[in-house]
Amino acid sequence: MFRFIQAALVDFTDLLFPTLCLGCRCSLTANEKILCADCRIRLPETGQHREPYDQNLLNKFAGKVPIQFVASYLFFSRHNLVQKLIHQIKYKGQKEAAKEIARWYGHQLKTESQLANQIDVLIGVPLHKSRFQQRGYNQADSIAEGLSEALNVPMATDILARTRFRDSQTRKNRLDRWENVKTAFAVLRPEAVEGKNVMIVDDVLTTGATLEACSIELLRAGCKSVSVITLAATHR
Template structure:
């Protein structure tokens, strides 16, 4: 019966795609049945950093050197203005395509598990929280959706209850590093210290620029007694 149901579902999807084609977010060509949001051709052209394999690894690490101790800093894609990554993140944050975050998280999570066994180095992952007002405005936290995909692939628990923002902050866009730090240095609180105490924590965010937000986040977690903090983001500026 399950096989018949799967065949029926596949046939129904093919019929729907015939009349209402589902386009790739990047090239707008119609997606095939097995493709999600991004066609295979565009996926192969995504600007992956390869940082978890040691490629250009030092760039991300230097953003935190001498400031806070971090076990590792990996980003899936390079971010450039008007590039493929920016278009995906824009869809994730502003076009209500939250599921793309989960898909990208699964793709990167499988790489992290296969290439460097990151699943063996972690106990819990948490996403950078939005202020409740911004969360109500957007309807979801894009970092949490990326974290969900990572959690599924790495088979590591994920929680959105560990941290919160205590103040509404202005957009980080256009600020230098000092401005970004001043904007977030006292806005994070560990709501449930027992969740993170003595655990190896993975911080998850959408874009790494100067690292000020994640630095402040790391300070709060370390103060709450976690064993270590590693960082994974969907994208990073070069």
């Protein structure tokens, strides 16, 4: 009887306050999460994890820092569905969406590639404590958490820190982005990454400046290799 009443209450709540697709804002069915089936099918997947040494993404770091491999789930462009999702994740408190979408990608990585076997620890790009207090969460950590669950690879939030507050990277070019972040990170526990294969996790790979700055500090701390994984990446 209790289960029947509980199920009825859930159905009634869903009727009054339906969960909406983050893409088209239609009501989700009981079997859908975050996106409706139509929007999920329309996600512009890169398929790039099957070719993690693809130069299109590695070239963002060429001649700057040695990156083992790069993998991104989706193509990001202005006004597309992915931009809408990233905006919701980054600025609208949708950290559960970040975890769920990361799980989708993690399952692909586990079944369609060998990348998980080359990772010892996942580290999300950290926020400065002021930015963290403003948002209440770090979207990169949420993404790393979803990947960690799907890949069965540990994540850490106490190794890399953002030590300097910098303004937004959104409207900056590559050089300005680098100047903005080149001294913004520090490794708090070098012993935790010494000799390890580290995967840095972020929401979007654009110029790569932030990820480059993180990678340099991790390599200086003695990690064996650094790789990059993001939910999305720009074409350029």
